[in-house]
Amino acid sequence: MNNLPSTVKRSIELLGIVLLVSILVVGNDIIMPLIMAFFISIVLLPVNRFLKNHKVPEAVSIVLPILMLVIILAGIVWFFSAQVKSLVSDFPRIKSNVNIHLQSLSKWISGISHYSTTEQVDFINKNTQDMVSFAGKTASGAAVTLSSLFVFVGLLPIYIYLMLFYKDILLRFIFMWFDTQHHPKVKEAIYETETIIKSYLVGLLIQVTYMTVLVGGTLMVIGIKHALLIGVIFAFLNLIPYIGALIGNIIGVLITLTSSTELWPVVTVLGVIAGVQFLDNNILMPRIVGSKVKINALFAILGVVIGGKIAGVSGMFLSMPVIAVLKVIFDRTDIFKQWGVLLGDERPTRSPMMFPAFRKRSAVDTKPGVEK
Template identity: 65%
Template sequence: MNSFYSLPITVRRAIEVMGLFFLGWIIVLGNGILAPIFMAFFISIMLLPLLQFLCRLKFPEMLAIAVSLLALIVVLGLVVWFFSSQISNLVRDFPTIQQNVMGHLNSLSTWVEEHSPYSSEEQMEFIRTRSSTILNYAGSFLSGAALSVTSIFVFVGLLPIYIFLMLFYRNLLLRFVFLWFPEEMHGRVGEALHEMQIIIKSYLFGLLIQVSYMTVLVGGTLLIIGIKHALLIGVIFAFLNLIPYVGALLGNIIGVLLTLASSSELWPIITVLGVIAGAQFLDNNILMPRIVGSKVKINAMATIVGVLVAGEIAGIAGMFLSLPIIAILKIVFDRSQKFRQWGVLFGDERPERSPMRVPALRKKSEAVHEQLKRQNEIEPPHEDV
């Protein structure tokens, strides 16, 4: 290790970049294996308070883990049941949806005919000539979807096994982590692990609360107004909203499409967009900051890049996991003098003045780092675990 740090700084930086490249390559190749492991890790952190509570009640450890896992399965089962009931309602309305879609398409065709040189017959001919391309694309999409369904079943099958094993071997895993570091660093390692647990629990429990109130805000408001499939729109938007930036856009599009298919008028679309915009404003500016807090701030650039990269590597699961993974990496980097620059890159400790003019901002000083945290109102974790 000392010989590595005796190398010229340019050589060290080149080795670090190569290491990041090969690490990314390994993650891409093994995303099918790593995605359920990461998901199981985060869910295990969420189940840990329940497990500790059951152990305090003198439950045997194996039984406490089984009860915790059963509680998770029941919650997920209720979510699946709710989605299936809402989808069945949507399927029952399929004839009406088909009629509304045809009405909207006819209106669009009339508008195109009035504002372009293409007649309705020419439009139909264009659609017929492109139908083979669309069918080929649909076939390839369905074959990919079938592959995705298989991977989802593998993912769901492995997840409870990984969760059980992580909870059962949690002390062994902690010992494994400590043995990687010399004894004089064990205090900092324990502090970092404690902070990670707080951040993960705070973030994931905050997301559960966010899904609940976003479903009530969006779905309940649309239900009162009289929008069809209001609860389905609310739940879909609430879950997609967990994906930073990208999810809210997808949720808006899906909500508009569902409303457009379920109604022959345009005012429900404006209503859905208005309700979603209002709920997002409350979520972003009032509710979510109070629930999750500001213990770790990830800047918007790192968030967007992380979501897109994680989505490319592991699909939807990667998008959901991107933010807590970046938060964990930031905690680790912030506590390492050698890699603090990466923590700065991920974080939102934005200096008010340029490092070009203030030499102190060019250093990896702990005092400067804490001062920037105070300037950006980033609170240190203070929860007891």
């Protein structure tokens, strides 16, 4: 491939990207559980190695970490369910508060426009049928998603077990793709990929814990209703880079509005979330994750959007570790090095338009970027 003209190489690369995305779109129900299982198995690998080093039978050394993971996830689901149950039990008061907010909104609309309250009610009644139809379609789609989720969750532990059991076969398969002289680079890439995935996913688990405690605990001390539920929802949505935090803020405001007739709790919720986010982004998360791979914000957001389009929430969640792994691979291959530069945030100190040295593949001086 090195002897091919550069235009042919670029064309093959672009065709490869199109083919890869097409495969992900068509087979996301099969591929996404595999990718998720791969990342989780990397996280469980140190526990598996520890048990094997202490003469624990191989099957047991694989099953125990998986059981530990299941217990942790079951605890998270139980905690979230308890908070949702508390919200549902408060439904009569929520209904009353929503009516008060709707009346205030109606008066505000009447004050800034020529639409009276009666006209607003007529407009809502005319669109009721469309809303019911949309709700029916949404419920149907949710049922399909729920069934897919059960399949996803059912296959995940099986995939994790088999990946840990056959990890040596998978490693040999990877090495056999490359010439012997390239094996040191391959080994280095494998170790760095393992480190990145472990630090990222373990960091996210720690992040969910302290975000729930900080947001939920602070709001609970202040006296905001359903504080822990707001904290849990925001903590998990915050796992989705950039977009998740915005959605978490919106849901937090909506839950607060339904539990109170005043506006000060909304301002309080937004202020607490903003303060915790600042602390998380600038102090806590960089120290916890500590990844050496830096992804620029443009491709981080683009990756989240594309991942969500391909595989929904799981695709959005997996987008960042996938991009980080791709960058590790690209940075260590001569034919794909330019893609590693494109994904990273290592900005040249001078414009490549003015200085030819900054157009080359060799390393260049860069400005410090923001670690992602």
